[in-house]
Amino acid sequence: MAAETLKTYYLHGSTPVSSELDILTADFSTSDSPEMAAASILARKPGSVGFSMYIWNRSFCLETAEIIKNRAPSVILYTGGAEVTADPESLDRESVIDYILPGEGELPFRILMDYIKSLHSPHTKNREEKPARLLSRSNIHDIRTLPSPYLEGNGMTENGGEPRRVLLWELSRGCPYNCAFCAESRGIAGVRYISMERIEAELKLFERQGVEQIFVLDPTFNTGHDRAIEILGLIAVHAPSIHFTFEVRAELLNVEQAEAFSKIRCSLQIGLQSADSDVLRYVNRSIRPDMFMEKIGHLNEYGVIFGLDLIYGLPADTLQGFQRSLDFALSCLPNHLDIFRLSVFPGTELHEKADSLGLIRQPSPPYAVLGTDDFSEQELSRAEELAAAANRFYNQGAAVAWFMPVCDALEMRPSEFLGFAADIHEENGAAIQTGDGFHPDPLMHWQLEVLRLAFRKHKKKRYGKVAADLCRYHHYYARALKEADLAEDAGNPEAQISRGAVLRRSSQLYLADFNYDVNLYTEPGMFSLEDFVREYDPEPSFAMIFAATGEIVTLALEEPYYVLLTKINGSDTLKTLLEQTGLSFDDVEDLLVFLHSNGLMHVC
Numbered sequence: 240m241a242a243e244t245l246k247t248y249y250l251h252g253s254t255p256v257s258s259e260l261d262i263l264t265a266d267f268s269t270s271d272s273p274e275m276a277a278a279s280i281l282a283r284k285p286g287s288v289g290f291s292m293y294i295w296n297r298s299f300c301l302e303t304a305e306i307i308k309n310r311a312p313s314v315i316l317y318t319g320g321a322e323v324t325a326d327p328e329s330l331d332r333e334s335v336i337d338y339i340l341p342g343e344g345e346l347p348f349r350i351l352m353d354y355i356k357s358l359h360s361p362h363t364k365n366r367e368e369k370p371a372r373l374l375s376r377s378n379i380h381d382i383r384t385l386p387s388p389y390l391e392g393n394g395m396t397e398n399g400g401e402p403r404r405v406l407l408w409e410l411s412r413g414c415p416y417n418c419a420f421c422a423e424s425r426g427i428a429g430v431r432y433i434s435m436e437r438i439e440a441e442l443k444l445f446e447r448q449g450v451e452q453i454f455v456l457d458p459t460f461n462t463g464h465d466r467a468i469e470i471l472g473l474i475a476v477h478a479p480s481i482h483f484t485f486e487v488r489a490e491l492l493n494v495e496q497a498e499a500f501s502k503i504r505c506s507l508q509i510g511l512q513s514a515d516s517d518v519l520r521y522v523n524r525s526i527r528p529d530m531f532m533e534k535i536g537h538l539n540e541y542g543v544i545f546g547l548d549l550i551y552g553l554p555a556d557t558l559q560g561f562q563r564s565l566d567f568a569l570s571c572l573p574n575h576l577d578i579f580r581l582s583v584f585p586g587t588e589l590h591e592k593a594d595s596l597g598l599i600r601q602p603s604p605p606y607a608v609l610g611t612d613d614f615s616e617q618e619l620s621r622a623e624e625l626a627a628a629a630n631r632f633y634n635q636g637a638a639v640a641w642f643m644p645v646c647d648a649l650e651m652r653p654s655e656f657l658g659f660a661a662d663i664h665e666e667n668g669a670a671i672q673t674g675d676g677f678h679p680d681p682l683m684h685w686q687l688e689v690l691r692l693a694f695r696k697h698k699k700k701r702y703g704k705v706a707a708d709l710c711r712y713h714h715y716y717a718r719a720l721k722e723a724d725l726a727e728d729a730g731n732p733e734a735q736i737s738r739g740a741v742l743r744r745s746s747q748l749y750l751a752d753f754n755y756d757v758n759l760y761t762e763p764g765m766f767s768l769e770d771f772v773r774e775y776d777p778e779p780s781f782a783m784i785f786a787a788t789g790e791i792v793t794l795a796l797e798e799p800y801y802v803l804l805t806k807i808n809g810s811d812t813l814k815t816l817l818e819q820t821g822l823s824f825d826d827v828e829d830l831l832v833f834l835h836s837n838g839l840m841h842v843c
């Protein structure tokens with residue numbers, strides 16, 4: 240995105256010099272080898288190579304740059320980006336990079352490109368002055384004049400030429416806040432905005448081009464209420480099928496915004512960071528928990544999907560304080576909770592004050608805090624375990640709808656429950672997975688084991704059955720939602736369901752058995768396990784759960800039908816399976832034809 244933006248800026252309304260320059264962009268991932276990246280770049284025979292450098296790709300970029308420099312010393316190397324802006328001096332000291340461009344890239348990039356281009360001029364008098372290795376920062380004050388990379392035809396395709404389905408979308412630069420752990424607001428005061436005309440034109444283009452997902456680059460999207468409402472209105476009209484991810488400030492949320500967010504496909508990310516106002520004061524933030532809860536309540540009221548961020552290891556934070564923040568965050572009922580160990584980034588206020596605040600930290604990326612006066616190394620490790628357990632049990636385990644009722648029934652604080660869960664995992668000798676991947680059945684089995692042991696330990700086994708049901712139901716619901724569009728071998732779609740047919744269940748048809756009537760779980764909203772157990776008697780039930788026409792469907796089944804479906808395995812004929820279950824072909828024909836016609840049952 241950054242490279243496309245610079246390219247567009249340089250070539251837009253190009254001067255005679257810039258129009259002669261051929262600027263190519265290439266994307267790599269840090270799982271690629273620097274060797275491969277360097278070879279791929281050099282195959283294009285570049286005169287210069289620029290790296291868009293962030294904390295997570297710094298070593299990848301530097302290794303790639305070194306290989307290029309060794310193989311092609313005449314190629315001019317330059318770099319810019321957030322990591323460069325945060326710490327230009329160390330790159331100046333330690334890297335093989337020829338030019339370092341801190342701050343916003345457009346103006347330094349233009350100076351450098353004009354210089355590089357002029358090197359090829361036959362007339363030395365046409366040479367531009369050689370820039371300093373460390374170019375000075377220079378921002379565009381009115382970003383409304385910047386050309387749109389997307390509208391100019393840049394950045395809409397992948398390396399291979401196929402259309403991009405996921406885009407980053409810049410709406411503003413700067414931030415009106417000054418959180419001490421962040422460098423976003425440093426360098427230029429205030430927020431600068433992209434024009435509404437450009438926003439509207441880009442939205443129309445995105446929808447036309449079939450973009451599916453957009454991450455909005457505006458760290459506080461709802462800072463200007465009227466502007467936010469106007470943009471949400473434009474999205475509703477021009478890009479209704481695209482999913483957007485926004486970052487918003489909780490204290491600025493209101494009913495009108497919640498309603499506008501609810502009318503588009505989106506999720507919001509909100510930085511809570513800590514629920515302790517004494518801790519937040521150290522990083523220039525504040526919180527009034529009751530007001531925070533009230534604002535978040537608007538989102539829950541309108542069914543807007545949102546996640547919260549927490550940081551542990553901030554100045555004055557303690558393990559107990561972090562646990563209280565965890566309790567508060569989960570009581571807000573976020574759809575996901577992202578928890579990070581504090582990183583003390585160079586270029587931030589916190590970095591400047593780190594020694595006086597007693598922050599022991601890594602000297603290189605990710606600059607993680609290793610201990611503070613109030614948070615020992617062991618306590619940070621424990622916080623890390625809690626964070627991993629929250630990610631696995633709550634986020635990946637699709638526990639949003641039932642986690643708090645379970646904690647209430649157990650009379651455990653959420654952080655206490657997560658500590659219990661983390662310990663069970665460790666005792667079993669299996670590492671908690673912290674990646675973002677979705678881990679299906681092994682995860683559910685771990686959750687069920689945690690629930691069983693917790694309800695047994697707290698002598699509340701009577702609630703354990705409904706908790707296990709909720710875990711199973713939401714697990715399969717989440718899988719059906721997530722895997723709805725996965726392609727699979729559909730067998731022979733033209734074949735008929737017959738007694739002699741060998742059938743195979745789609746992997747997207749989920750079968751589950753429950754302790755209570757499954758229909759009691761299909762209504763949205765939470766309920767108390769105590770009330771539930773008081774009101775209903777256990778009644779074994781069976782269901783199939785699947786996605787159809789964009790909805791997740793739960794259909795209760797009688798036991799023989801459920802048993803039959805579980806037996807369908809792609810090897811026995813239907814006749815054999817019917818004999819085992821005591822059902823007749825007439826009994827099951829309608830059901831199987833329905834499943835077959837919806838791609839949930841295949842004829843081999």
Ligand code: SF4
Nearest residue numbers: 414416418421423458
């Ligand atoms: S953390 Fe967010 S709100 Fe705070 S300064 Fe950075 S971008 Fe702004």
